[in-house]
Amino acid sequence: MTTDNVVNNLADHVAVRHVVDRYTDALNWRDWDILESLFTNDAVWVVTNPTGEIQEKREGRQGIAAGIQGLVEGSGDGDVVQMNHATVVHVNGERATARSTMESMYFLPDGAGMQLFAMYDDTLVREQDGEWRFERREWRTKAMLGTAVGQSSQANA
Numbered sequence: 001m002t003t004d005n006v007v008n009n010l011a012d013h014v015a016v017r018h019v020v021d022r023y024t025d026a027l028n029w030r031d032w033d034i035l036e037s038l039f040t041n042d043a044v045w046v047v048t049n050p051t052g053e054i055q056e057k058r059e060g061r062q063g064i065a066a067g068i069q070g071l072v073e074g075s076g077d078g079d080v081v082q083m084n085h086a087t088v089v090h091v092n093g094e095r096a097t098a099r100s101t102m103e104s105m106y107f108l109p110d111g112a113g114m115q116l117f118a119m120y121d122d123t124l125v126r127e128q129d130g131e132w133r134f135e136r137r138e139w140r141t142k143a144m145l146g147t148a149v150g151q152s153s154q155a156n157a
Contacts, residue, residue, distance in 0.1 A: 006089075017089055017098070018132075019132050020098055020120075030073070032066075035068060039065070039135075040061065040127065040133045041060065042059070043133070044058070044135075044136045045064040045068070045137045046136070046139070048139070048140045048141070056071075064137075079107045080104055080105065082104045083105075085101040087099070087100040088100075094125060094126045095123070095126075096123075099122070100122075101118075101119060102139070103116070112146070114144060114145065115145045116145075117142040117143045118139050119142060123135045123136040
């Protein structure tokens with residue numbers, strides 16, 4: 001891929017990257033209304049394991065936001081912070097794709113910590129209001145590392 005797509009669609013590249021970043025920001029601040037607004041009405045959100053097996057699937061912007069909220073807030077008294085890295089965008093008219101590497105840190109009440117690595121594979125569309133939104137967001141877990149009591153173990157989520 002050359003940089004021509006970026007140069008010829010610079011504003012759209014920035015706008016799509018903004019959606020990706022707003023998702024992470026909304027998740028970290030627990031702003032479920034903003035998170036919901038980033039998806040189309042008929043969007044699909046999928047979580048897969050390293051072999052591609054679907055572990056979680058949500059449909060529709062409200063179902064997606066409620067599902068993510070349940071996963072984040074239902075994880076107990078701990079906290080999670082998500083960070084996006086290396087986002088690559090390709091714009092094709094009113095559609096775009098984005099891929100990102102994601103890192104999450106889980107801080108558990110007992111002092112233990114977990115670090116998760118995953119990949120996002122996104123399809124976005126520009127809707128009639130001019131806003132870019134996720135039509136499909138797929139997360140593929142790569143690895144989970146435990147940092148409790150000085151240990152580091154790798155497990156597939």
